Amino acid sequence: MEEHIKILELIRDNGFIRHLDDSYGVDLSCAKELYDQNLFDAVVSKHLSGNIGFNDVRINMLGREWLNAKSGKNTIALKEDVIELKPNFMGLGVNLNALCRRLFRKDT
Numbered sequence: 001m002e003e004h005i006k007i008l009e010l011i012r013d014n015g016f017i018r019h020l021d022d023s024y025g026v027d028l029s030c031a032k033e034l035y036d037q038n039l040f041d042a043v044v045s046k047h048l049s050g051n052i053g054f055n056d057v058r059i060n061m062l063g064r065e066w067l068n069a070k071s072g073k074n075t076i077a078l079k080e081d082v083i084e085l086k087p088n089f090m091g092l093g094v095n096l097n098a099l100c101r102r103l104f105r106k107d108t
Helices: 002-014 028-036 061-071 096-103
Strands: 017-020 040-044 052-061 084-090 091-094
Touching: 002 017, 002 028, 002 061, 028 040, 028 052, 028 091, 052 061
Parallel strands: none
Antiparallel strands: 017 052, 040 052, 084 091
């Protein structure tokens, strides 16, 4: 799975790869699996020696979504409540909703 993520990050970071082969240091069988799952767009080239390569490689939207889901970059963080003391005409004001949420928060 790490190799799959490495390949998609390589394609995403470069934007466009003219020819993806062994020179990039990636396992091309994993790249073939990703291509079969339609996670990037490319033209497949097969050499006479039996080696496989990919030309005009670009990541597509499905590949970006898969990569974001696997890397966990789009996780939603819990909202942090800020208890504010604000001056008002009667003295100091406190955000009671934030105070109640902070005191009675359920840590799960």
